[in-house]
Amino acid sequence: MGYWACCQTEPMREGAAAHFLQLAKYQVYLPRLRVVRAHRGRKIETKPPLFPSYLFLMVTAGWWDARWCPHVIRLITNGHLEPARVADQIIDDLRKRERNGLIELPKRSGLKPGDRVKVLQGPFADHFGLYVGQRPHERVLVLLALLGGQQRVELAKADIEAVQI
Numbered sequence: 001m002g003y004w005a006c007c008q009t010e011p012m013r014e015g016a017a018a019h020f021l022q023l024a025k026y027q028v029y030l031p032r033l034r035v036v037r038a039h040r041g042r043k044i045e046t047k048p049p050l051f052p053s054y055l056f057l058m059v060t061a062g063w064w065d066a067r068w069c070p071h072v073i074r075l076i077t078n079g080h081l082e083p084a085r086v087a088d089q090i091i092d093d094l095r096k097r098e099r100n101g102l103i104e105l106p107k108r109s110g111l112k113p114g115d116r117v118k119v120l121q122g123p124f125a126d127h128f129g130l131y132v133g134q135r136p137h138e139r140v141l142v143l144l145a146l147l148g149g150q151q152r153v154e155l156a157k158a159d160i161e162a163v164q165i
Helices: 014-023 088-096
Strands: 003-009 027-029 035-039 042-046 054-059 072-075 116-119 128-135 139-146 149-156 160-162
Touching: 003 014, 003 088, 014 027, 014 054, 014 072, 027 088, 116 139, 128 149
Parallel strands: none
Antiparallel strands: 003 054, 003 072, 027 054, 035 042, 116 128, 116 160, 128 139, 139 149
């Protein structure tokens, strides 16, 4: 049969690397996110990779050709100069989360736009602001009063907490 492995690609070249790996007869899996954002009053859907600069490939016989495909930097190894195995269960779980070929991040925040938050750490520690929205990879947008105006700042979700008024 074969096993799943992971390879690192050049930045923003995951799709091209997947194309060349498929030409080399590898089965490839590149999970993508569904990100909907507002831009000038319109909703825009983008489809960035779930794991930027990485994709999965099925290794059946030889794996050396995959390393030399265009836009592939390296295969992730187990320390013994052979590709590290990715459990089939991980790939199955990712595929189960897909809807129409895209993965949607869960809305776990509990915060709503306009909620008052306090920054816990970092250069803006102890500042208060307004929650604007969730970004991919556990990042949030916060509106802070800085330098005589309001500035949008992107922070780690763990760096803020809701404040009761």
